[in-house]
């Protein structure tokens with residue numbers, strides 16, 4: 020099973036970016052840990068990070084022709100604004116789990132609303148880098164039960 024991991028804007032700065040909120044782990048270290056976990060779970064992880072909404076929409080659209088089974092995504096700021104990313108997830112009809120490092124519900128009001136969550140099978144937020152691990156485990160378990 021191939022799992023697509025999508026990270027949105029400013030997440031390339033993890034480790035440096037507001038560590039009090041997002042932690043000290045770099046995106047590279049998170050992805051490398053997830054790659055190992057995916058292998059243990061019998062999956063292959065394909066990762067993609069972009070600061071550009073259209074590039075993320077393109078990447079989600081491509082997943083249908085690539086044999087991707089599911090998506091783990093942290094749309095970052097686009098969570099709260101992007102109808103296009105929401106529509107892309109709905110269009111490909113792949114199970115997706117939304118991830119946030121921080122607890123978006125305990126922060127500014129504009130972060131309380133997610134446009135993308137309603138088209139995902141679930142959301143994991145607030146556990147720092149562990150949110151990604153929990154999301155990958157949840158998605159793999161969902162896919163295994165479904166198959």
Ligand code: DQA
Nearest residue numbers: 093095096118119120121130
């Ligand atoms: C985030 C939360 C978003 O509100 C924010 O814009 C991000 C990161 C998180 O992982 O906690 O860039 O998605």
